[in-house]
Amino acid sequence: MTEVDTLPPNTADPGTTAALSVDGLWKVFGPRADKVIGTPDAELPRPELLKKTGCVAAVKEVSFDVAPGEVFVVMGLSGSGKSTLVRCLTRLIEPTAGTVTIDGHDITNASDAQLRDLRRHHVSMVFQHFGLLPHRQVIDNVAYGLEIRGVSKAERRKKAGEIVDLVGLTGNEQSYPDQLSGGMQQRVGLARALAGDPSLLLFDEPFSALDPLIRRDMQNEVIRLQEDLQKTMVFITHDLQEALKLGDRILIMRDGAIVQVGTPADVVANPADDYVRDFVSDVPRSHVLTLRYVMREPRPDDSSEGPIMSPDTIVRQAARAALASDHVVRVVDNGELVGIVDDDAILRIVVAEESVSP
Amino acid sequence: MRTPRTSALLAAVALVSALALTACGGGDIENEDAAGGEECGTIDMAINPWVGYEASAHVVGYVAETKLGCTVNYKDLDEQVSWQGFGEGEVDVIIENWGHPELQKKYFESKGGDGSAMSAGPNGNEGIIGWYLPPWMAEEYPDITDWKNLNKYSELFQTPESGDKGTLYDGDPGFVTNDEALVKNLDLDYEVVFAGSENALIEGFRKAEENKTPYLGYFYEPQWFLSEVPLVKVELPEYTEGCDADPEEVACDYPLYTLDKIVATDFAESGSPGYELVENFKWTNEDQNEVAKMIASVGMDPEEAAQQWVEDNPDKVEAWLP
Amino acid sequence: MSSIATVRPKTHDTGALATLRARWRLVSLLAVVAMWVLVWAFTRGEQTLAIQASDRTDIHGWFLARTTAIENADNVVTSLLAALSSGMDATLLFLQHLFTVPEYPRPYPQIGWLGALAIASLAAYAVAGWRQVLVVAPSFLLFGLLGYYEDAMDLLIVTGVAVAVALLIGIPLGIWMGHSKIVAAVVTPVLDVMQTMPSFVYLLPFSILFGIGPAVAALVTLVYAMPPSVRVTAYAVRGVSTTTLEATDSLGQNRWQRLRHVELPMAKRTIIVGVNQTTMAALAMATIAAYVDGPGLGQPVLEGLRRGQLGKSFVAGLAIVIMAIMLDRTTTAASTRSDRVARGDRDTGRVRTVALVAGTVVTLAAVYLSNSYTWANQFPEGVNIGDPISTKVDDLADWLRSDLSAITTGVQETFTLYFLNPVQDLVANSPWFVAGLAILAIAWIVGGVRALGAAAVCLAGIYWLDLWNNAMITLTAVLVATVVVMILGLAVGVWMGRSQVVDRSVRPVLDAAQTMPPFVYLIPVLVLFDANRFTAMVAGIIYAAPVAIKLIADGVSGVSATTVEAAESAGSSRLQMITKVQLPMARGSILLAANQGLLYVLSMVVIGGMVGAGALGFDIVYGFRQANFAGKGLAAGITIVLIGIMLDRITTYGARRAQSPGRATVRRKRLSLSRAET
């Protein structure tokens, strides 16, 4: 089968093209959902909206851009609308309003055929509960995406075999999903997503169902793959540790709306509100914060003999050298002294952490 | 893994061996040739649910099969359903028909029907329908055989099925009957209960005679059982022409039936020798009772009984042949 | 055990409030009955709307006129139906010429018993695995040994063709229904009614439309058998993991790929459970279709019933039971096998290919032999175990009825006089409006407003159809028999529910009992008792008991272990445990058992019209046998359906109330209607 339709032409200015751009996205579940948007009702808290209109606003007015090669994490408590958001990106769930642009192509107005083309060639997704085909061997699960594109059996098996090796499943090609552990099954899910060689990967809490140790392995796997393949990723999680570990940037959602978007350190250092503060309260700040967030303005009397460090150095990494030296650390960005970090500042973070963590 | 090549090979082997088998010929099954020289084909013979009917049907069937080389399919059907079968090619022959003017109107062309059926003349049997009692009752209560006295005895006939009325047993729901109307119109203190079949009636009468228990039931002749237990018929108000015209208002006895043969028009026009046989078939009540008794009382297969009778009565059979 | 085959109630509140509510309901029920008895005492026998078997009213005349109009009509619909019927006829005749009916001038059918046995064994191996060959081959031999080879083949042909067409229509419809809520909303109530309708009720309208003969038998069978496959397919499709669907959608599959590669393979196993249910339903209907001259084993059963040769019926019934077991085992095994194959068990490998090819060669040889040699074509008559069995059964029946008649008639008369007649007197001899009001009140108390509404509509219909009194008599028979079913169900069900050992030994018997067509149940009961109301009720009780027992057992064993433990630690005695904990908590299942019990008994009591059960069943039989009463027979058929719907609604809503958290269970029961515990 050949798909004649391709995506709409790339109309965006090539210089500023984001890999993914979301603008004013809404998803309201319920009867006459589209009538809710733009009315004062839309501002109501969820229970009241439900009571009044029978609708649930799962995603409210969400906008963000993701740069090519970026790992963009979406985080929030269960029910905050993360899954809905990520499904709206490829219209697995039809958005109620707003636009989604992927590689400059407008997704929201794409035809069914164009949408299939997008899903076959450009975007893949990894799911929390794997969603593997129980009646197919691993190799055929991985090859499924290629199969529905019409790739010949020999070719797709070859390609799938490569991907299976890439995700560390070598030797399990002939197994059936239920003969594998959870972690291995998710590797199959990952391989299936990678097999189509998409430019954008979506993950919906892919590791939440796994044991902590395996989860860590899988996170490292993603990091490794990201280094090798440089894909753009949107990664959903409710686990802050995971978000901080993987994310270049983090978007925090609450009741469908964006609360904060920023780098991990940003979020930890300057929580936008109590919701976020609560979230990040348990985080070992020394692991996340960079010197940029603990430095103070240089003063004329500061020693100039201390070690020089970049503002993006993580506090924990700086701690030993900083404490070992008798002098304060000078934070230098582009050859320019931007701040000073003294022992107190470092101890404040490290010690505070010790009293919190067990 | 199985490769396409091995599969193909094996399939080829299978095919070749099958062909080889077929080619080697042999076998002992050979085509029949029709005994009469002409092809008779098949006769679909309705079997209505009483033994006397079966006797007639199987005797005709047996003759058709052995003397004419026909294939006979016997189909257990109710009287009215059998009629329905004529138009659909399901039934060719009803060998013993009890009147049914309403069905004749529906299926006889001569009576304004769709023309799918026609009469093939009387079969020689005379039919009687009525209410019967076991002989011991007629002896014990001599006046019970007059319908006017039935109410006097109704208590005798009470059963759990009829409550505080007497029970009048009817046979198969498909049988020709006016009994409910009769009970109503003659003001009898009885309730009609369907025993369900000829056999149930026979069992009922037999037990009643054995145990000297009361039993009143619908019954009919020709009937082999009457030679085992000579049941006594109840006198109902005399039949007059047309007194049974309105089924709701009937208050008289059943008529005397001249039983006839009904055939599918298609069958009659097919030129089959089987049809001629059916048309010629004619025998007496005694003949039928003889065969019926072999079937029901002696417990012979209908075919065996028919065979025996045919062998014992070659002259009668000879007269039926085309 | 398949996930849909059992109904286990959720735990629910046994709080004081619920108990109070239940008690109040009981009190008001008793009050209604007491009132009814009181009013009845003064009005007994008035306005009962009783009519005799030979009475007809205007509405019956109206129906009769419609049937005549349909029979005489000549339009697109009738010619379409005629084409349908002749197409079916041709198909059946072709198969019959192959296997059972000789075609002149050949004296025997083309393929004889040896060939058929080989073909069936090969098919069993192909779809279900070699173990099933050990079930199928002996079954075929037994058909021959019992002396009913041809009838068995005829029954298989009718059943097979009907099932094939039913699946051809049912599975796509089920898929559609699984995909579209609208289609589901439209189709579900139709299926509900179809499944509430006793098999016997289907026959009359079909014989009016299509006449008699094999084609009608196959058509009525396929219509009767279709609902389970539709329902189960829809259920299976809806049950496909949404994550997997989403995941594969996200890869850009189109709808066809989704159906072909994801939905069908994942739903396959459950769909085959539906195939099993459809097959068993088809067998039941094809047997009873002997009534419209359908070929097969139903014929000798019916013949035996008519002639009082119960031995004959019994042997043919035995052959039906063997066929039921054979079909049930094979389709169940096919379901498990499809699962194994899907999961890549290695019986798809070379061994299987070789075996299949070898099997094909042997089969071809057998077909050839049976085509050419009499011994392989006609089952040898010398070896016959049917006749001795038949004689034994006849002797037994004689003995039971003569020497033991004191006991058998004693049982029958006692039950009839002291239990059945008084209840019937109350229900059927009350003025119609008194009985009607009482039923409405009971419906309301048991099932609430919705049950009240349903009952009102149904009763109005029954009134309108002018068969009120007969409806009440049938209703009585159903209620009384169901009471016995429930007593049996509670006794055995509680016993099973409390002991795994008992459960494991009794359940297979119940499963086997449920595979048997209802028609077959009449035979042994008739051996014991003559034809009358009682016989039909006993048959109904035996027929309905297994399903009721199973539901109650599941309900009792489904009571959470924690609750039982807690009650035990509070020092409950065994009796207290049963009456205060397990039964109240299982009351949803118990009402469900009552629901199924009522419907099963109803279908049997109606068939009982053939053996003296009277009332509505008899009206149908009469409608069959007396052309002028076809209209009344149809009205009786509709009345039966109305009774069925009414009882179903009342108990369904009642069950929902009793287990409010577990609403889904009630709907699910239709899936489990049966037969296919895997």
Ligand SMILES: Nc1ncnc2c1ncn2[C@@H]1O[C@H](COP(=O)(O)OP(=O)(O)O)[C@@H](O)[C@H]1O
């Ligand atoms: N199909 C649906 N219909 C109605 N409400 C839904 C549907 N899917 C999700 N929701 C609601 O939308 C909200 C967001 O759900 P979801 O996106 O699954 O959150 P998360 O993935 O963050 O846990 C929840 O309140 C959920 O109940």
Ligand SMILES: [Mg+2]
């Ligand atoms: Mg989620």
